[in-house]
Amino acid sequence: xxxxxxxxxxxxxxxxxxxxxxxxxxxxxxxxxxxxxxxxxxxxxxxxxxxxxxxxxxxxxxxxxxxxxxxxxxxxxxxxxxxxxxxxxxxxxxxxxxxxxxxxxxxxxxxxxxxxxxxxxxxxxxx
Numbered sequence: 001x002x003x004x005x006x007x008x009x010x011x012x013x014x015x016x017x018x019x020x021x022x023x024x025x026x027x028x029x030x031x032x033x034x035x036x037x038x039x040x041x042x043x044x045x046x047x048x049x050x051x052x053x054x055x056x057x058x059x060x061x062x063x064x065x066x067x068x069x070x071x072x073x074x075x076x077x078x079x080x081x082x083x084x085x086x087x088x089x090x091x092x093x094x095x096x097x098x099x100x101x102x103x104x105x106x107x108x109x110x111x112x113x114x115x116x117x118x119x120x121x122x123x124x125x126x127x
Contacts, residue, residue: 001027001046001054001078003071009097010067011037016104020111022065025057047078054078058085066093067100 002010007030014024014034025044026034034041045053057063066086070079079095086093094100121127 001068001070002030002033003069004029005071006069006097007033010034010069010100011039013097013100013104014039014041016108017100020104020107025054025063027054047081054082055085058082058089058091061089064091065103066091067095068093069095069097 010030011034014026015037018024018039024034024039024041026041027044027046028049031041031043044057045051047053047055052060054063058066063086066082068079068082070076083093083095092103094103
């Protein structure tokens with residue numbers, strides 16, 4: 001779920017996540033904006049909208065990354081429960097568009113890169 005102020009900025013970021021192979025779920029208002037911009041995303045209900053809702057999706061392992069930029073009192077309450085559940089299920093949580101952009105950039109940079117595992121001594125030989 002994105003706050004109204006973040007919805008338009010979220011469109012290119014969500015497009016990049018989809019290009020990277022992510023399947024995206026969004027709440028009604030966010031989904032509407034994404035659909036209007038040609039992005040195919042699945043609907044997930046807010047907590048007060050019935051079941052199955054976003055917490056159920058987290059618990060059922062349908063969500064592996066959470067991007068939530070809430071605004072308003074009800075959204076903040078939902079966001080706390082979403083973050084708490086996400087943490088309990090070891091799911092990364094992003095709370096800003098800037099964080100989402102950085103995450104996309106990091107994932108994209110890792111696609112064609114291999115990691116070399118080194119000991120700390122190799123990085124700091126005089127330590």
